Amino acid sequence: xxxxxxxxxxxxxxxxxxxxxxxxxxxxxxxxxxxxxxxxxxxxxxxxxxxxxxxxxxxxxxxxxxxxxxxxxxxxxxxxxxxxxxxxxxxxxxxxxxxxxxxxxxxxxxxxxxxxxxxxxxxxxxxxxxxxxxxxxxxxxxxxxxxxxxxxxxxxxxxxxxxxxxxxxxxxxxxxxxxxxxxxxxxxxxxxxxxxxxxxxxxxxxxxxxxxxxxxxxxxxxxxxxxxxxxxxxxxxxxxxxxxxxxxxxxxxxxxxxxxxxxxxxxxxxxxxxxxxxxxxxxxxxxxxxxxxxxxxxxxxxxxxxxxxxxxxxxxxxxxxxxxxxxxxxxxxxxxxxxxxxxxxxxxxxxxxxxxxxxxxxxxxxxxxxxxxxxxxxxxxx
Amino acid sequence: xxxxxxxxxxxxxxxxxxxxxxxxxxxxxxxxxxxxxxxxxxxxxxxxxxxxxxxxxxxxxxxxxxxxxxxxxxxxxxxxxxxxxxxxxxxxxxxxxxxxxxxxxxxxxxxxxxxxxxxxxxxxxxxxxxxxxxxxxxxxxxxxxxxxxxxxxxxxxxxxxxxxxxxxxxxxxxxxxxxxxxxxxxxxxxxxxxxxxxxxxxxxxxxxxxxxxxxxxxxxxxxxxxxxxxxxxxxxxxxxxxxxxxxxxxxxxxxxxxxxxxxxxxxxxxxxxxxxxxxxxxxxxxxxxxxxxxxxxxxxxxxxxxxxxxxxxxxxxxxxxxxxx
Numbered sequence: 218x219x220x221x222x223x224x225x226x227x228x229x230x231x232x233x234x235x236x237x238x239x240x241x242x243x244x245x246x247x248x249x250x251x252x253x254x255x256x257x258x259x260x261x262x263x264x265x266x267x268x269x270x271x272x273x274x275x276x277x278x279x280x281x282x283x284x285x286x287x288x289x290x291x292x293x294x295x296x297x298x299x300x301x302x303x304x305x306x307x308x309x310x311x312x313x314x315x316x317x318x319x320x321x322x323x324x325x326x327x328x329x330x331x332x333x334x335x336x337x338x339x340x341x342x343x344x345x346x347x348x349x350x351x352x353x354x355x356x357x358x359x360x361x362x363x364x365x366x367x368x369x370x371x372x373x374x375x376x377x378x379x380x381x382x383x384x385x386x387x388x389x390x391x392x393x394x395x396x397x398x399x400x401x402x403x404x405x406x407x408x409x410x411x412x413x414x415x416x417x418x419x420x421x422x423x424x425x426x427x428x429x430x431x432x433x434x435x436x437x438x439x440x441x442x443x444x445x446x447x448x449x450x451x452x453x454x455x456x457x458x459x460x461x462x463x464x465x466x467x468x469x470x471x472x473x474x475x476x477x478x479x480x481x482x483x484x485x486x487x488x489x490x491x492x493x494x495x496x497x498x499x500x501x502x503x504x505x506x507x508x509x510x511x512x513x514x515x516x517x518x519x520x521x522x523x524x525x526x527x528x529x530x531x532x533x534x535x536x537x538x539x540x541x542x543x544x545x546x547x548x549x550x551x552x553x554x555x556x557x558x559x560x561x562x563x564x565x566x567x568x569x570x571x572x573x574x575x576x577x578x579x580x581x582x583x584x585x586x587x588x589x590x591x592x593x594x595x596x597x598x599x
Numbered sequence: 600x601x602x603x604x605x606x607x608x609x610x611x612x613x614x615x616x617x618x619x620x621x622x623x624x625x626x627x628x629x630x631x632x633x634x635x636x637x638x639x640x641x642x643x644x645x646x647x648x649x650x651x652x653x654x655x656x657x658x659x660x661x662x663x664x665x666x667x668x669x670x671x672x673x674x675x676x677x678x679x680x681x682x683x684x685x686x687x688x689x690x691x692x693x694x695x696x697x698x699x700x701x702x703x704x705x706x707x708x709x710x711x712x713x714x715x716x717x718x719x720x721x722x723x724x725x726x727x728x729x730x731x732x733x734x735x736x737x738x739x740x741x742x743x744x745x746x747x748x749x750x751x752x753x754x755x756x757x758x759x760x761x762x763x764x765x766x767x768x769x770x771x772x773x774x775x776x777x778x779x780x781x782x783x784x785x786x787x788x789x790x791x792x793x794x795x796x797x798x799x800x801x802x803x804x805x806x807x808x809x810x811x812x813x814x815x816x817x818x819x820x821x822x823x824x825x826x827x828x829x830x831x832x833x834x835x836x837x838x839x840x841x842x843x844x845x846x847x848x849x850x851x852x853x854x855x856x857x858x859x860x861x862x863x864x865x866x867x868x869x870x871x872x873x874x875x876x877x878x879x880x881x882x883x884x885x886x887x888x889x890x891x892x893x894x895x896x897x898x899x900x901x902x903x904x905x906x907x908x909x910x911x912x913x914x915x916x917x918x919x920x921x922x923x924x
Binding site: 320349350352353354356361362363364366369371372373374375376377378379380381383384390402403406407409410413414567568569570571574575576 | 668
């Protein structure tokens with residue numbers, strides 16, 4: 218079953234390949250057209266109705282979360298935040314293909330991937346709300362912590378995949394990064410190591426067209442980002458990043474290949490960041506309203522809803538309910554986030570080493586003494 | 600017990616630990632077939648095979664970054680950076696990630712990684728082959744910085760570093776890789792991190808140093824002895840975490856302190872030592888602290904190198920200065 222699905226998706230890409238240059242990247246893999254219709258009527262998906270509905274629900278929840286987080290930041294209730302709107306299909310589709318034993322390395326925009334993999338929305342808010350505790354990954358969840366410096370996490374993902382291979386564990390790791398990251402040295406070193414040592418890793422590039430203000434065309438003269446993989450001796454694939462099913466399919470194949478000893482793959486998911494780079498950014502400075510409007514027409518959420526509706530998996534009532542439930546879920550996360558307990562200043566020092574050395578102990582004591590005196594002074598002033 | 604050089608002791612430490620802990624592996628440039636450019640990993644490939652002694656592509660950030668992933672996954676990688684001057688390409692991975700992953704993940708993940716690099720001047724090498732970068736790493740929270748000064752110390756400290764749960768920058772004084780031999784036990788032993796060693800006891804002045812400069816200091820102190828000055832020599836062995844007690848005890852006893860280092864002067868580890876002595880032993884001092892140091896310049900190529908790295912007479916002059924105040 219699984220196999221026939223895979224082959225079909227690939228064949229389609231091959232048939233549409235033009236130019237005949239053997240080193241080229243196949244055409245962009247799509248399963249759905251812009252209206253959510255299957256491009257290949259005979260394509261059999263192994264995803265159940267329940268899976269498909271859940272995936273849609275995750276996309277909706279991610280969108281609601283994103284908009285709420287943006288609003289919280291604007292109200293001064295959250296720190297700087299990196300919105301994901303527009304990239305829900307790329308994130309949900311790829312995350313759905315992962316197994317719990319696989320390892321996931323996010324950059325800083327993969328809130329949906331983190332959540333699907335078992336981090337709670339409240340934890341994600343807690344992190345962006347300036348509390349490191351939000352970065353504490355639950356035991357048993359193989360998510361790595363957020364990496365803010367661009368592309369540095371690529372090497373960590375390769376290292377974990379490499380170690381798993383050396384230990385004989387049949388797992389894969391996946392690493393998320395953006396189009397800008399493909400200009401960084403660590404991206405290239407990671408791709409190179411993965412190719413040389415045939416590490417079971419999937420390089421998942423969300424090409425959302427901009428690295429803050431700098432467009433994709435300024436990052437590289439290459440026709441595609443996926444073709445970087447060719448230089449490192451493995452397969453690169455372009456996929457329509459707003460096509461939930463295509464992303465799922467391509468990622469699943471790449472992960473299976475990795476787990477079964479087939480080595481790395483790079484996936485370039487072509488998508489668009491509908492919002493700002495972060496809340497400290499203003500996208501109107503570097504792109505036109507028309508351009509953004511155009512991509513809004515390609516919003517992955519309504520596109521997938523149309524598909525669900527076409528299969529009678531979804532109706533208006535479901536639609537109404539899913540947004541209500543998502544809002545309630547996010548509202549509860551926000552409520553919990555805002556009840557964040559007071560933190561002890563020891564937490565500044567606590568996790569620097571396994572054992573706290575004398576200098577940190579001294580500095581902590583000094584801070585405590587200062588705070589005690591400051592408290593007394595404030596009491597006197599009252 | 601065998602008489603080993605420092606580089607042989609490093610080799611012995613790696614073999615010893617790899618034999619008893621299969622999680623330990625070595626990776627770096629030319630560490631496999633070639634046995635390392637200084638032969639520190641000689642024979643390892645034959646004994647442990649290519650999955651545990653890995654010749655990597657020529658990419659320092661790649662070496663350290665992937666080793667971080669391996670360490671997080673439960674292996675105990677020992678990454679070799681071929682020379683001190685090639686550590687900067689890996690700097691981001693070292694200071695932004697290796698050092699912070701325990702902190703960032705609130706202890707969920709940690710990085711038991713050792714990064715070995717030959718360091719320091721004195722071997723008539725090319726540019727970028729004679730650096731003393733210890734202060735960068737000692738400045739970085741989350742890292743440990745270990746520097747042996749003899750074969751015995753090298754083996755025990757390296758084994759302790761590999762067993763440590765946190766990332767260790769292990770700098771090997773290449774000038775004395777083969778300078779002398781010392782008895783090194785064949786079985787495993789550790790020299791615990793964070794403990795300085797009094798190399799020679801004395802009552803007049805404390806000379807604090809590490810790595811190659813610890814040997815130079817011993818030589819200087821012998822000369823001082825002939826002048827009737829009884830100097831104490833402390834080898835820090837670990838710069839981070841620092842054994843402050845041994846330093847302060849010594850300075851409290853002698854009232855005078857000379858710091859001998861071969862790195863540039865400004866913001867060096869010696870500067871931190873001065874600050875600490877000021878904090879903790881000011882009232883014991885009979886004279887201002889003296890720093891004998893490399894200069895605030897790039898270390899010169901080999902024709903001028905001997906004027907940069909302090910020799911025993913420069914340390915002796917420092918001792919005299921402290922005594923004559």
